[in-house]
Amino acid sequence: MNKVKIIGTGSYLPENIVKNDDLAKIVDTDDEWIRTRTGIRERRISEGENTSEIATKAAIRAIKAANISVDEIDFIIVATSTPDNFLPSTACMIQDNIKALNATCFDISAACSGFIYALDIGTQFIRSGRADTILIIGAEILSKILDWKDRSTCILFGDGAAAAVLKKSETEGIFATYTGSDGRLGDALECSAIPVNNPYVKRKAEKAKAVVKMDGKEIFRFAVKIMEKSIKKLLKDSGYSADDIKGIIPHQANFRIIEAASKRLNINLDKFYVNLDKYGNTSAASIGIALDEAVRNDIFKRGDKVLLVGFGGGLTYGGALIEV
Numbered sequence: 001m002n003k004v005k006i007i008g009t010g011s012y013l014p015e016n017i018v019k020n021d022d023l024a025k026i027v028d029t030d031d032e033w034i035r036t037r038t039g040i041r042e043r044r045i046s047e048g049e050n051t052s053e054i055a056t057k058a059a060i061r062a063i064k065a066a067n068i069s070v071d072e073i074d075f076i077i078v079a080t081s082t083p084d085n086f087l088p089s090t091a092c093m094i095q096d097n098i099k100a101l102n103a104t105c106f107d108i109s110a111a112c113s114g115f116i117y118a119l120d121i122g123t124q125f126i127r128s129g130r131a132d133t134i135l136i137i138g139a140e141i142l143s144k145i146l147d148w149k150d151r152s153t154c155i156l157f158g159d160g161a162a163a164a165v166l167k168k169s170e171t172e173g174i175f176a177t178y179t180g181s182d183g184r185l186g187d188a189l190e191c192s193a194i195p196v197n198n199p200y201v202k203r204k205a206e207k208a209k210a211v212v213k214m215d216g217k218e219i220f221r222f223a224v225k226i227m228e229k230s231i232k233k234l235l236k237d238s239g240y241s242a243d244d245i246k247g248i249i250p251h252q253a254n255f256r257i258i259e260a261a262s263k264r265l266n267i268n269l270d271k272f273y274v275n276l277d278k279y280g281n282t283s284a285a286s287i288g289i290a291l292d293e294a295v296r297n298d299i300f301k302r303g304d305k306v307l308l309v310g311f312g313g314g315l316t317y318g319g320a321l322i323e324v
C-alpha cells in the first residue's frame with residue numbers, strides 16, 4: 001500500500017466582510033447574541049463570485065504551495081453542497097479553469113464533512129496505486145442557499161474555499177481516516193433541490209424552496225457526541241495518544257460545540273484551532289481553510305501531527321490524523 005502526504009494547501013475567502021452588526025440590520029438579532037451563542041463575529045459573503053470561482057482560486061494557491069505542475073494531477077475531487085450547476089460538475093469546471101487536463105474530475109456531497117470525505121477518498125486512490133497526485137477541494141457559496149429572513153440559520157454560515165494536494169510519498173502523512181453517516185437524521189439539516197416536474201407527473205409539484213432548514217439543538221447534540229467518538233477512534237486506529245498530537249482542527253460551526261467536545265474528551269481547549277470568529281461556518285471548506293491558515297501562520301509546522309474532525313448535514317461525520 002502506498003504512503004500518502006498532504007504536500008500543499010491553499011484557501012480563498014471572498015473579500016466582503018459581514019459583521020454581526022450588519023446582520024442585525026437584516027434580521028432581528030444582535031452582536032451579543034451571536035457571539036455568546038456561537039463565537040462568530042463576522043463572516044465573508046460573496047458579492048457575486050460563485051463556487052467554482054472561489055474553488056479555483058484556492059486550488060491555484062494549493063498547487064503553488066505543493067510546487068507541482070497541473071499536468072501531474074490525476075484526480076480533482078470537489079466537496080460542495082452549493083455547486084454552480086447540476087451539470088457540469090464543479091470539479092470539471094475547475095479542471096478547465098486550471099487546465100489540469102490529465103485529471104478525472106467529480107464532485108461529492110457530504111455537507112460540512114465534505115473536506116474529510118474528499119481527503120479519505122483521495123487517500124484511498126493513492127494507497128491503492130490508482131493515482132499519484134490528487135487535488136481535493138471543499139468550496140461553498142452557502143449564502144446562496146440561506147434564508148436571509150431566518151435569524152436562526154443566516155447568522156451561522158459564510159462563504160469560502162480550501163484545497164489540498166495529496167501525493168504518493170516515501171513517508172506516511174495520513175495515519176488514520178474515519179468516516180460515517182446517519183441518514184435517519186437527514187431532516188435535521190436540509191436544503192431541497194427541484195421537485196419532479198414533467199408531463200407525466202401524477203401529483204402536483206410543490207414549489208421548491210432551496211434554502212437551509214435546521215434543527216439547531218439536534219445538530220448541536222449530534223456534533224458534540226460525534227466529535228468525541230471520531231477523535232477517540234482516530235487515536236485508537238493510529239496508535240497515537242492525545243499528547244502526541246500538536247493540535248486539533250475541528251469543523252468550525254460553533255465555539256460552544258468545540259468547548260463541549262474538549263470537556264468530554266478531557267483535551268485542553270487550547271489544542272483546538274478556532275477561526276470561526278472570522279469566517280463563520282463555511283461548511284465543506286471550513287476544516288481546509290483552518291488547516292491552510294494554521295500551516296501558513298506556522299501554528300503547525302512540518303512534521304506536526306494534527307487531528308481533523310468534522311460533522312454535517314446528511315448527517316455525516318469523520319476525521320483524519322495527518323502530519324502537516
Ligand code: COA
Nearest residue numbers: 029030033037112151152155216217219220253254311312
Ligand atoms: N438572534 C437572536 N435570537 C435568536 C437568534 C438570533 N440570531 N436565533 C435564535 N434566536 C432565539 C430563538 O428564537 C429562541 O427564542 P425563544 O426562546 O423566544 O424561542 C432563543 O433565541 C433561543 O434559541 P435556541 O435555538 O434555543 O438557541 P440555542 O442556544 O440552541 O442556539 C444555535 C441556537 C443555532 C446557535 C445552536 O443550536 C447551534 O449552534 N446548533 C448547531 C448548529 C450548527 O452548527 N449547524 C451546522 C452544522 S454543520
